[in-house]
Amino acid sequence: MTAEPTFSPELLAGLHSGDLADIRAVLAGLPRQELAAWLATPEGGDVLRSAFERMPERYTGGLTGPAQTARWEVSRSPAATVAYDLVLAGDTCDVRETGISGEPAVTLALDAVSFVEMASASVQGMDLLLGGRLHIQGDVQLAMRMESLFGLAEPGESG
Numbered sequence: 001m002t003a004e005p006t007f008s009p010e011l012l013a014g015l016h017s018g019d020l021a022d023i024r025a026v027l028a029g030l031p032r033q034e035l036a037a038w039l040a041t042p043e044g045g046d047v048l049r050s051a052f053e054r055m056p057e058r059y060t061g062g063l064t065g066p067a068q069t070a071r072w073e074v075s076r077s078p079a080a081t082v083a084y085d086l087v088l089a090g091d092t093c094d095v096r097e098t099g100i101s102g103e104p105a106v107t108l109a110l111d112a113v114s115f116v117e118m119a120s121a122s123v124q125g126m127d128l129l130l131g132g133r134l135h136i137q138g139d140v141q142l143a144m145r146m147e148s149l150f151g152l153a154e155p156g157e158s159g
Contacts, residue, residue, distance in 0.1 A: 023120035039112035059093035071104035106138035
């Protein structure tokens with residue numbers, strides 16, 4: 001068994017900050033394989049859960065019609081997948097455990113590093129999709145709106 005990766009306090013602070021620019025700076029200097037291994041640790045799982053907990057703060061709204069559920073499944077091998085349902089409506093985003101909101105309109109499945117890259121606007125969802133790192137099942141139009149619904153800037157922009 002290999003040892004869990006350890007990161008400097010500065011790197012950890014950047015990952016925990018929730019600030020997109022700080023997270024992008026960490027990603028720029030970190031090998032993908034090391035980040036993937038760390039995201040599979042309990043602390044890495046905490047960072048992923050924290051990202052979901054912050055989603056209502058970042059939600060810009062704009063959906064019309066009835067509420068729609070977007071299920072996110074973030075794999076972090078060999079650890080358990082982190083999965084949440086986001087119930088999106090008008091100007092509200094409710095983060096819930098999966099399965100209590102009925103069938104999702106769309107399911108987005110990706111690995112933990114790709115999720116962090118997308119959630120920090122380091123990489124666009126379309127690039128992840130075209131690269132085979134993001135898998136969408138269901139309402140593709142809703143999936144394609146995720147970045148704009150959460151105010152994610154183009155890569156390199158502040159946000």
